[in-house]
Amino acid sequence: MKNGLLFGTAGTPLSTENPQSTIKGIRRIRELGLDCMEMEFVRGVNMGENTARDVEQVAIENGIKLSAHAPYYINLNASDQQKLHDSRQRILQSARICAVCGASDVVLHAGFYLKNTPEKAYKTIAKQLTQLSDILRAANTNVTLRVEVSGKESQFGSLTEVLTLSTDIDGIAPCIDFAHQHAKGGKDNTYDEFVIILKRVEKRLGRHGLDNLHLHVSGVEYTDKGEKKHLNLRQSDFNYVDLLRALKDFDAKGRIICESPNLEEDAVLLKQTYMAMS
Numbered sequence: 001m002k003n004g005l006l007f008g009t010a011g012t013p014l015s016t017e018n019p020q021s022t023i024k025g026i027r028r029i030r031e032l033g034l035d036c037m038e039m040e041f042v043r044g045v046n047m048g049e050n051t052a053r054d055v056e057q058v059a060i061e062n063g064i065k066l067s068a069h070a071p072y073y074i075n076l077n078a079s080d081q082q083k084l085h086d087s088r089q090r091i092l093q094s095a096r097i098c099a100v101c102g103a104s105d106v107v108l109h110a111g112f113y114l115k116n117t118p119e120k121a122y123k124t125i126a127k128q129l130t131q132l133s134d135i136l137r138a139a140n141t142n143v144t145l146r147v148e149v150s151g152k153e154s155q156f157g158s159l160t161e162v163l164t165l166s167t168d169i170d171g172i173a174p175c176i177d178f179a180h181q182h183a184k185g186g187k188d189n190t191y192d193e194f195v196i197i198l199k200r201v202e203k204r205l206g207r208h209g210l211d212n213l214h215l216h217v218s219g220v221e222y223t224d225k226g227e228k229k230h231l232n233l234r235q236s237d238f239n240y241v242d243l244l245r246a247l248k249d250f251d252a253k254g255r256i257i258c259e260s261p262n263l264e265e266d267a268v269l270l271k272q273t274y275m276a277m278s
């Protein structure tokens with residue numbers, strides 16, 4: 001059976017032998033029967049080019065697809081010019097090292113609304129992302145920037161904003177974080193709601209959008225302000241079975257990155273649950 005969805009972890013699996021490294025993590029992903037891994041540059045891009053070349057080699061040998069998560073400290077809507085400059089550099093640096101690793105996608109949190117209206121923030125962030133995408137393409141850095149759906153109301157990145165950016169700007173695509181989406185109001189947790197989301201993706205991005213999904217999945221604890229913390233799937237109310245069912249019914253393709261605290265345990269659970277569906 002051909003499997004159009006790939007399953008992996010956000011970062012090196014916990015069961016990777018110590019001292020852990022990206023390379024050992026890739027080998028561990030393979031041992032676990034998983035398919036992909038998202039390198040976590042969330043506290044900074046600390047991988048050199050030589051290591052990146054080795055990472056690419058090991059990923060190819062093991063048939064593991066790579067992506068990366070850019071540093072958390074990014075705000076493309078910052079009014080402080082230094083902060084804006086640093087945010088842009090962090091994205092470019094992540095993308096460049098990804099290209100050396102053979103990683104195809106960089107996930108990023110685009111920023112915060114601060115005192116701006118959502119419309120104003122959208123314009124500012126769209127302009128920045130257009131420039132960044134142009135810079136990368138001019139340098140032949142073949143990496144897709146994936147703007148993540150945010151988990152808090154104060155944070156830029158509603159599903160609508162992310163899909164609109166992906167429609168408006170070449171080189172931008174969505175990272176749909178289903179835990180974040182659910183954490184904003186407690187909805188989006190039934191089969192019918194998942195179907196609505198997938199239909200919205202198809203309407204905006206066409207079949208190509210459904211064939212190239214990049215998803216984050218985990219359990220989540222939330223308050224009326226949104227995401228509080230990630231949970232393991234079975235300790236949460238997140239309806240991952242119906243999400244997988246909807247993805248299967250749409251014959252969706254792409255990657256599911258598991259961000260549960262137990263990482264590979266839930267990634268394997270997701271993959272096995274999906275594979276058992278007919």
Ligand SMILES: [Zn+2]
Binds near residue numbers: 069107108109148
């Ligand atoms: Zn994220």
